[in-house]
Amino acid sequence: MVDLFEKIPFLKKIVKLRAFQFAVIFPNFFLFYLFLIAALVGTPVGNRNIMIVFVWIFWWVMLIAFMVPFASRIWCTVCPLPIIGEWLQRRTLVKVREGSTIPGFKQEFFGLNKQWPKRWRNIWLQNIGFLLLACFSAHLVTRPIFSVFVLGGMIVLSTILALIYRFRAFCMYICPVSGFLGLYAMTSKLALRRKDKAVCDVHKGRECFLGSERSYPCSWFQNICTMDRNNYCGLCMECVKSCPDNNVGLFWRPFCSDVDIKGIDEAWKSFIMLCLAFVYSVNLLGPWGVLKDWANFTETGQWPGFILLALGIILLCMVIFPATYYLFIKWSKALSRSKNVTTKDLFIKYSYAFVPLGLLVWIAFSVPLIMINGSYIIAVISDPLGWGWNIFGTTHFPWKPLLPEWVPYIQIPLLLMGLFYSIKSLYKIGMKIFSEKEATVRSLIPMAILLSLITIVFLRLYVG
Amino acid sequence: MKRRKLLVALSIFIILQGVIFGLLGRGKAPGPKMRVIHIKARKYSYDPPIIRVNRGDEITLTLESEDVTHGFYIEGYDIDAKVRPETPHFWLRHPSKGDDYETVEEIRFVADKNGKFRYRCSITCGTFHPFMQGELVVEPNYAYPVSIGLVLGLAIACVVYFKSKKD
Numbered sequence: 001m002v003d004l005f006e007k008i009p010f011l012k013k014i015v016k017l018r019a020f021q022f023a024v025i026f027p028n029f030f031l032f033y034l035f036l037i038a039a040l041v042g043t044p045v046g047n048r049n050i051m052i053v054f055v056w057i058f059w060w061v062m063l064i065a066f067m068v069p070f071a072s073r074i075w076c077t078v079c080p081l082p083i084i085g086e087w088l089q090r091r092t093l094v095k096v097r098e099g100s101t102i103p104g105f106k107q108e109f110f111g112l113n114k115q116w117p118k119r120w121r122n123i124w125l126q127n128i129g130f131l132l133l134a135c136f137s138a139h140l141v142t143r144p145i146f147s148v149f150v151l152g153g154m155i156v157l158s159t160i161l162a163l164i165y166r167f168r169a170f171c172m173y174i175c176p177v178s179g180f181l182g183l184y185a186m187t188s189k190l191a192l193r194r195k196d197k198a199v200c201d202v203h204k205g206r207e208c209f210l211g212s213e214r215s216y217p218c219s220w221f222q223n224i225c226t227m228d229r230n231n232y233c234g235l236c237m238e239c240v241k242s243c244p245d246n247n248v249g250l251f252w253r254p255f256c257s258d259v260d261i262k263g264i265d266e267a268w269k270s271f272i273m274l275c276l277a278f279v280y281s282v283n284l285l286g287p288w289g290v291l292k293d294w295a296n297f298t299e300t301g302q303w304p305g306f307i308l309l310a311l312g313i314i315l316l317c318m319v320i321f322p323a324t325y326y327l328f329i330k331w332s333k334a335l336s337r338s339k340n341v342t343t344k345d346l347f348i349k350y351s352y353a354f355v356p357l358g359l360l361v362w363i364a365f366s367v368p369l370i371m372i373n374g375s376y377i378i379a380v381i382s383d384p385l386g387w388g389w390n391i392f393g394t395t396h397f398p399w400k401p402l403l404p405e406w407v408p409y410i411q412i413p414l415l416l417m418g419l420f421y422s423i424k425s426l427y428k429i430g431m432k433i434f435s436e437k438e439a440t441v442r443s444l445i446p447m448a449i450l451l452s453l454i455t456i457v458f459l460r461l462y463v464g
Numbered sequence: 465m466k467r468r469k470l471l472v473a474l475s476i477f478i479i480l481q482g483v484i485f486g487l488l489g490r491g492k493a494p495g496p497k498m499r500v501i502h503i504k505a506r507k508y509s510y511d512p513p514i515i516r517v518n519r520g521d522e523i524t525l526t527l528e529s530e531d532v533t534h535g536f537y538i539e540g541y542d543i544d545a546k547v548r549p550e551t552p553h554f555w556l557r558h559p560s561k562g563d564d565y566e567t568v569e570e571i572r573f574v575a576d577k578n579g580k581f582r583y584r585c586s587i588t589c590g591t592f593h594p595f596m597q598g599e600l601v602v603e604p605n606y607a608y609p610v611s612i613g614l615v616l617g618l619a620i621a622c623v624v625y626f627k628s629k630k631d
Contacts, residue, residue: 047594142591287582287598289509296508296592372584373594398563399586405540408580412611416618423622441627448619455615463580464601464608 003195003249005240011250015237018214019094021077029080034384036152039144043386046142050384053376055151056141061370064184065363069255072188073181076234081154082170085162090216098213102166107211111163116173122265126179127272131317133176134276135310138283138295168219171234183269184359185230186258186352187421192233192240193224195249200225208239208248215241224248229258231266256425259352267351268318271325274358274454275317281365281461283309325351328450336443338434346443349429353422353447360418361458364411371407375400408463415462419455423448470628474621481617482610489609496520496574503527503598505534505547507590510583510598517575518603525571527554535586538600540577544586575602 005012014020039051046052067074087093091110099108139146158170171178194200194208208224211217215238218224222232224239240248261267283291294305329347375397380386382395389395426447430440499521504511505528517523527536527547536545537559546565547554555565585596 044591045588045593046591047588138592142594284595285597287509287513289506289511289513292508292592292595299507299591376594400559401537401539401584405577405579405581407539408607412607412614416611416614419615419618420622423619427622427626437626437629441623444623444626448623452615452619456612459608459611459615463611464605 002252004190004252005248005250012240015240015250018096018241021236022094024078025080025083028078029083032080036148038384039148041385042144044144045386046144047373047376048380048383048386049144050380051144051147052142053373053380055147057369057373058377061366063181064359064366068181068184069187069359069363070189072185072190072192072230073233073235074190075181076171076178077236079171081151081175082158082162082168084155085159085170086168086219088159089162089167096211096214096216105210105217106213107216109166111166113166114164116165116169120173122263123173123179123182123269124265125174126176127265127269129174130176130179131272131276131314134279135313137280138292139298141284142296167217167221168234172220172232179269180273182231183266183273183355184362185233187256187356187359188230189252189255191230191251191253191257192235192237193227193249193251195247197225199245199247203245203247205244207242207244211238212242212244215239229260229262231258256356256421259425259429261348261352261355264348267348268322270351270354270358271321272317274354274361275321276313277358277361277365278457278461279313279316281361281458285365285368286461325450328446331446332443335445336434336439338436338439338443341433346433349433350426350443350447352429353426353451356421356425357415357418357451357454360414360421364414364418364458364462367410367414368404368407370402371410372401372404373399374402411462412459415455415458419451422451470625474625478614478617478621481613481620483613485613485616486606486610489606489612490604493604494518496522498522498524500524500526503536504530505536505585505596506530507532508585508592508596510536510596512598514599514601516601516603519575519578521575521602523571523573523575526569527571532589533587534589534596536583537586538583539581540579541573541581541600543571543573545571546587575600578602579605579607 017023035051035054039049042049042051063075089109089111091097091108097108098106100106101109102113133140133150136146140150154175157174161170161174162168206223206225207215209218209222218239219236220232220234227233261270282288283295290305291309293300293302294309297303297306326347329343329350332350333341333343333346376399378394378397382392383389423444426444427440430443431437434440434443497518499517501512501515501523503525527545529547529549531549533546533548536547537543542558542560543556544559545554545556553567553569556568556571557563557565579602581600581602582597583600585593589596
């Protein structure tokens with residue numbers, strides 16, 4: 001592991017600046033609101049509107065194929081959605097307002113500052129929200145106005161919640177994007193962590209969690225002294241500013257370094273994401289018109305078909321896939337011959353198998369998005385609203401797929417890589433659970449079969 | 465040294481799996497045939513959605529639109545057509561040779577490349593346009609059985625590798 005703060009001291013200087021977060025969010029915030037306006041007043045034809053083309057082609061591919069695997073939750077660092085709420089909560093854009101609004105914290109906060117309800121301190125709301133949104137994905141990715149409703153709704157909700165609950169409750173527990181970013185950030189090469197445990201053990205100030213006169217508390221409710229996964233670290237960098245001992249590092253590490261799935265909610269998130277990659281691959285990239293008609297129900301009027309499709313998606317993600325996985329886990333446990341591990345524990349821990357494979361499947365799904373439809377980006381830059389402008393002279397740039405016949409040959413190695421990292425991670429997890437190689441390897445066999453079958457299903461869709 | 469030998473052996477095993485599956489999936493190649501296929505385009509799909517042919521087949525395609533103007537672009541075959549509703553002919557161009565369309569009543573080409581190729585709408589036809597596509601599968605589609613072989617070979621190789629790994 002390499003500490004990037006040590007390798008590039010300038011980077012640490014930048015993130016320690018009080019204005020760092022504002023400086024990286026503001027341009028994004030500004031652009032995002034321009035896109036929202038474009039979606040409201042521009043053409044309703046998705047591939048001619050900058051909102052759809054930039055958000056659902058460019059942003060999505062950047063997020064899933066580059067940001068998450070190589071920079072963890074860097075998107076959360078620059079995300080414009082919850083920032084109005086945070087600015088209102090702090091009543092400042094940059095500086096720290098000292099005060100004692102919340103017992104134990106040394107800063108002033110505006111709003112009710114309630115604690116998030118205990119029973120919802122998990123990612124079930126994110127799971128459900130994402131699943132419901134996914135049922136309407138055909139509208140979300142093709143209709144600018146629908147994107148405005150969803151993304152605008154998220155801004156309104158995050159702002160309201162920021163005034164009721166303390167810190168970033170929306171990002172932690174509600175935001176549907178945050179849920180899968182957290183899960184897949186486990187695979188990432190980048191991680192913010194404490195450098196030396198002994199330093200944290202001796203120091204009692206807890207400034208990284210509580211903030212200080214020069215920094216805010218961790219908005220993500222994380223304690224970097226004990227944090228051992230990327231899941232809920234939004235890389236806001238406040239702890240880097242707070243730590244009086246300079247004990248926070250930004251590490252460059254091997255892929256799939258975090259492997260601990262800690263709850264049933266996170267396990268289900270891995271099922272939902274993998275199943276949705278399948279659903280999208282069938283529906284959006286597949287040739288079957290009837291499914292497209294059902295997904296596109298507001299235009300085709302096929303409401304019964306849509307209801308059937310939505311129920312099918314929910315059933316697949318919530319019941320069918322988890323039940324199938326459960327059978328493989330039973331088999332896995334039986335083969336391991338271990339009596340010290342419960343089926344439930346193995347079910348949760350081994351669900352990590354769907355994280356590297358899931359991420360790589362999503363990347364494989366995204367390859368044709370950018371290679372086939374990427375040329376729309378060049379055209380909409382000149383005519384963002386679809387009103388016939390020609391700002392940079394590229395409005396009439398034709399739709400030009402980039403090496404489309406090569407797409408399957410890029411997807412195959414991506415899927416193989418996902419399979420490899422999944423099995424490799426399972427071995428690591430198995431060794432932790434069983435503490436014995438023979439039992440681990442035996443328990444791996446059913447999972448390797450299941451993962452191979454899943455990979456073959458995706459190969460069938462992309463290549464077969 | 466032992467570990468390196470094992471890694472080399474497992475890598476060869478994975479590749480062999482790919483080759484074997486590729487050979488098994490090849491099937492018996494029938495001689496080239498003439499195939500006439502009529503394709504109906506409508507928002508946002510083609511009928512038939514999947515066309516399976518053999519390498520060397522001479523394909524004649526005719527196009528019809530049931531609603532609005534649609535495009536018909538076949539990946540890898542340098543074919544891009546435009547079809548309007550209630551029009552018996554349609555327009556064809558070869559993207560590598562320029563943007564000019566010629567009026568035609570059918571598209572003829574030889575399926576001389578193996579694999580899976582999508583045909584897509586190339587003219588914005590509505591909200592769901594970017595996802596309007598069908599599939600042309602030219603058999604033997606080696607990529608599919610080879611990749612299945614690689615998947616199975618990789619899974620087996622991983623298990624064998626971990627089994628032989630020292631604690």
